Amino acid sequence: MAQTSFDVDAATLAAIAELKEKFGVKTNAQVIRKALALARVAAQNADDDNTLTIVAPNEERKKILLSG
Numbered sequence: 001m002a003q004t005s006f007d008v009d010a011a012t013l014a015a016i017a018e019l020k021e022k023f024g025v026k027t028n029a030q031v032i033r034k035a036l037a038l039a040r041v042a043a044q045n046a047d048d049d050n051t052l053t054i055v056a057p058n059e060e061r062k063k064i065l066l067s068g
Contacts, residue, residue: 042066 008016019031043051046066056061 016028016031023031023034025031046052050066052064
């Protein structure tokens, strides 16, 4: 398998570390694969105005614009 590397800032590394725990994975590559899969599902299920509505357990709704 080809290996690719790139530089990331401290905030991105912190986000990846947080997502490792949330996603239950061990490597940065696994985080990226899961994040891409999640992004694909989000894009496929966006509304006609290219937004996605996230509903929190407390019923709070957040509308996310996927492009703009």
